[in-house]
Amino acid sequence: MNELDQLYQQVILDHSRERHGEGLPADPAGLSHQVNPTCGDEVDLGLRVEDGRLVAVGWKGEGCSISQASISIMHDLIDGADLATVARLSRDFDELMHSRGRGVDGAVLDALEDAAALEGVSKYPNRVKCALLGWMALKDALAQAGIALPAVED
Incomplete structure (x- = not known):
């Protein structure tokens, strides 16, 4: 394993152990419960x-280190962000996850910060x-709150 792979592995492990944003906010406007039926991961x-x-x-939530780390990293990226930024990050992360290991533009990886550590996951469709x-x-919690993400402009 090269140094970058080791760093990425450590980022995932750190976020899965020390979960940022864990705990539901008081009086949420939108609340979503999602389950991955493939492996049983859950999140509220x-x-x-x-x-x-x-x-x-x-x-x-509970589940594998990938799901829990991804949610923790997502929290860091979106907490306090405006909806246009949330829409762009969501699009970028979706692009990363559907790249099937072919890679994405460096600017996307830079924007995703620690989420770039999940790039290797894209090689494994079940993950x-x-x-x-x-x-x-x-996305579901936003919809429950009656809020649509704006269209992403490049």
């Missing part, structure tokens, strides 16, 4: 949006669902 994600910005996002679980919960 709640959020509040004010003036086009995610002002509170939190979650509780992609684990990594996308939190992002699916995010």
Whole structure:
């Protein structure tokens, strides 16, 4: 395993152990429960949006290290972000997860910060669902709150 692979592995392990954003926010405007039936990973994600910005996002879940790390990393990326940024990050992460290991543009990896550590997951279709679980919960919680993400402009 090369140094970059080791670093990425450590990022995933760190986030799966020390979960950022764990705990549901008080009085969420949107709340989603998502399950990955393939492996049993679960997440409850709640959020509040004010003036086009995610002002509170939190979650509780259980599952494999990939799903839990992905949700923790997602929290770091989106907490306090405006909805346009959330839409762009969601699109970028989806692109990364569907790259099937072919790689994505370096700017996408830079924007995704620690989520770039999950790039290797894209080679394994069954694991992609684990990594996308939190992002699916995010989109559903926004829909439950009656909020649509804006179209992404490049």
